[in-house]
Amino acid sequence: MSLTFAIIAAIVLTGAIGLSVLRKTVHCVLSLTIVFFGLAMLYIRLDAPFLGFALVLIYVSAVTILILFTVLLTRNREIETDVSPYSRGSIAGLIVGGSVFAGLIWMIYRAPLSRGITELESPASVKSLGERLMTEYVLPLEVIALLLTAAMIGAVIVAMKDPG
Amino acid sequence: MEVLLLSIKEQLVALFPAVLQPLAGHLLSITPVLGVFAGCFALTTVLERKALGRIQNRFGPNRVGPAGLLQPVADGLKMIFKEDIVPLKADRTVHFLAPVLLATTALLVFSVIPFGQAPDGRHLVPVDLEVGLIFFFAVGSLAELAVFMAGWSSRNKYAMLGAMRAIAQMISYEAPMLLSVLTVVLISGSLSLVDIVGTQAGGFWHWHVLTPWGAAAFLLFLTAALAESNRSPFDIPEAESEIIAGHMIEYSGFKYALFFLAEYLGLFAMTSLAVTLFLGGFHPPIPQLAFVPGPIWFFGKFVVIIAFFIWIRGTLPRLRMDQLLQLAWKFMLPMAVVLLIVAAAWHRISLTWGPVFGWLFCSPPVIMAYLMLGRGGAGKKGGPRVYRYVN
Amino acid sequence: MIGSGIVKGMAQTAKNFAGTYIAPRKYLVTVEYPEERLPAKENARNFPFLVFDGDDPEAGLRCVACRICEKECPPQCIYIEKDKEKKPDYVGKMQFQPSVFDIDISVCMSCQICVEVCPFDAIRMDTEFELSNPDRFGGLLLDKRRLAKSNEYCAEIHPEETEQTEARRAEDVRKAVAKKQARQQAASSD
Incomplete structure (x- = not known):
């Protein structure tokens, strides 16, 4: 375990603890972004910069903003001071x-990866990533694309309903 | 000049002990970027005000220093010595972190822009990342988070409203911007800005802007860049006449200055990217002019685009929210998708038959798409607003 | 076509921008105030002042301390005390003069009523507006000496009005002289 890994792990754990301990929902979401940052750093450290920056691009900017919007649009009170942080199901939750x-x-x-560090033949360049996506994994890519398009059209139809 | 700069850096790095050398190297790359763009910021604020003044038939600032050029010094001093006010109900931590995050991201994006190339092939670039473009947009999109933090933590309805508008605008314009940039990626076959600039070497006829798809993508990119950096005519997030200053309303003193700085740095970053992607970066327009150093060419193009932005700011009125979103989703996004297909066709055609056939086959679809999408945008919905619930 | 309006607007602003360099007189409309200033209009007015004839502000003061303006002044910013001494006016009649004549211009509302009611053309409106003063009470309470300004100055800022006044006064003097001559003639013929 190297020093950089320790630092990144500390960042991720800080974010995760903040996520579960902080009382204001928006604060929780903001500490979630710290977790995403830590994960992105981990990817970059593992020689997968494309994945790392894509994580920042999608999760930190798009997904977090989406979560923030849902939080702000669905709850009137941002903080509930009268509710105990320990709910009745906390023991069951702990067990689960x-x-x-x-x-x-x-x-x-049990995974074969953890048995030993295998050397990569070549660092995962964007080019090889693209080639793999277009040859080996083209079917999953297309399926995901179809799924996302369907979801988008569904969202548009839901939003299109105009009472006026 | 590039050689000189690189050798100065090497000499300075050699002064440090071996353990600290990588750190020192990065610091030495960062310092000029910081200095140059902060200086650009100071100069742009005063030149912009002067140019806007001339456009509106007046002088603009001409009191502080010779021809008013010391105005930014006066402004900066004023900002620094202003009282730093935090609202009583504000979330102090987030309120403090927002401008810091915004300024950091605005500075970070410059780290992948190449400013020049030495004859031995080394580039004047802080970090040459293989995924430089993704880095640029990933870090640039953090501005949304910072804007949200600023708007939410201020506990002010105008701030919240401004932040919501800003985020809606940034997300909407990120899509056509990314798609218009993708055309260049498609042709260059790389996400590294150094490689993209490399494909445009050897004269202005190699620049991406001088292709049918490139010209259109360049204009789309400039429009989206204006929207991303909240500049007029897309300045509705901080519309002074509607919501005072949007997310910046509860900030004063140096924090406000940081927001202001970040806004301009964001604009400079977008401009640098436009220069790098479409205008050949630091390459001279004709190879015979290569004796003029690359950074000078880079900043020459940079200044032209900034002047264009100022010109636009002096001309166009602010868009309405619905017009803004319609422009993004109904005109720019389909246009960018069309450009992506045209760029792919251009790549095939000009490789096999040469650029003349490329022009012949690729310009009609671009013009057609422009005319058709433009007609859709100027229809009933693009016109005056109908107040359904009032009448 | 989408974008044609933008191009038109851009051309207009470019014309404005270039025009300020090529033809600054036509395009740069700003008057840079402390250095340049526009000439004041005939009817411009700010605060009242007292007109005097000749060179001596004390002897030539037209005011006869009749206190009409003091009574008419809506915000009551004028304060007058009559002097015991009398002095001849422009037609040679003996008149009173003010020993104290104060105007508090922080109270004055520039209504010009004092000017309109004055039967002696002794008070006129000034156009001086750079009156900022660190002394809020003393600096804005103008006494007789600071209020007195020459008739030439009055002619300079209100040329038409002064011309009419002067014509009227010249007529008065002519009539007075004629009357005197008539009286003298009558006296000599008796």
């Missing part, structure tokens, strides 16, 4: 969360 975490850890340990 812990088991998911344990399952993930088990899966990661």
Whole structure:
């Protein structure tokens, strides 16, 4: 574990803790962006800069703004001071969360990647990424494109309903 | 000049111990960018006001210093010594972080712009990233977050309204902007700005702006750049006559100056990108003029585009919100998609038959798309607003 | 076609911009105030002043301390005290003169009523407007000495009005002289 990884991990964990501890919803969303930043840094450190910057472009700018808009448009009160942070289902939630975490850890340990660090033949350049997308993974790409188009048309139709 | 700058940097870096050398190298790359663009900011504010004054048949600032050129010094001093006011109900942390984040992102985007090239092939670029363009837009889009933070943390309805308008505008114009840039990526086959500039070397007839798709994409990019940097005629997020200053309303003193700085730096970044992508970056218009250093060519083109922006600001009135969004989604986005297809066709045709056939086959679809989309935009909905609920 | 209006507008502003360099007289309409200033109009008015004839502001003051203006002044910004001494006026009649004549221009509302009611053409409206003063009370309370301004100055700022006044006064003097001569003739013939 190198120093940079430790720093990035600390950033991600700070963001994650802030996300679950902070009381104002907007603050939670803003600390979520810290998590996204940390993940992007992790990708860049792993020689996948395209993925890292795409993460920033999509998650930090688009998804976070979307979440912020939903938060602002659906809730009148930004902060609920009279509600205890520990709900009745917190123990059940802890159990569920812990088991998911344990399952993930088990899966990661069983994955062949974690057995040893394999050298990449070549760093993942944008060109090779594009070529893979257009040859090997062209079907999933098309399916995702179709799905996104359908979702977009659906959103347009939902928004088009005009009561006036 | 490039050689001189690079060797100065090497000499200075050699003074540091080996452990600190990479850090020192980066710092030395950052310093001139910081200095030059901050200086540009100061100069642009006064020249812009002078030019706007001339457009409106008056003098503009001419009191401070010779011909008013020391006006930014006076403005800066005023800003720094103003009281820094934070509203009582404001979210202090976020309120403080917003201008910091905005200024940081505005400065970060300059790190991938190439300003020149030494004869031995080394480039005057702070960082040569393989995914430079993605970096530019990823960091540039953080401005939305900063604007939101500023608007939300101020606890002011005008600030919130301004932030909402700004975000809606930025998201809408990011799509046609990215698509118009993609045409250049398609032709150059690279996301690195150094490579993109490299494909435009050797004279102005290699510049991307002098192709049917490039000219249209260039105009689309400039329009979107105006919208992204909240400048007139797309300045509705901070429309002084409607919502005072939008997200900046609760900021004063140096924080306000930071917002102002970030806005201009964002504009400079967009202009630099336009120069790099479409106008051949630091390359001279004809190869015989290569003895003039690259940075001078770069800043010459830069100044031309900035002057064009100032000219536009002096001419056009502010758009309405619905007109703004219609322009983005109903005209610019389809136009950019058409350009993407035309650029692909151009790449095929001019590779096999030469650029003359390329012009012959590629300009009609661009003009057709322009005319048809333009007619749609100027129809009933683009005209005067109908007040449905009032009448 | 979309964009044609933009091009037209851009051409107009370019014309304006270039015009300010090529034909500054036509295009640059700004008057740079402290250095250049526009000539004041005939009817421009700001605060009243007292007119005097000749060279001596004390002896030539037209005011006869009749206190009409003091009574008519709506905001009551004029304060007059009559002097015991009398002095001859322009037609040679003995008249009173003011020992104190103060106008508080921080109270004055520039209505010009004092000018209209004055039967002796002794008070006129000034066009001086650069009156900012660090002394809020003393600096804006003008006494007789500061109010007195020569008839030439009056002619300069209100040429038409002064011309009419002068014509009327010349007529008065002519009549007075004629009357005197008639009286003298009558006295000599008796």
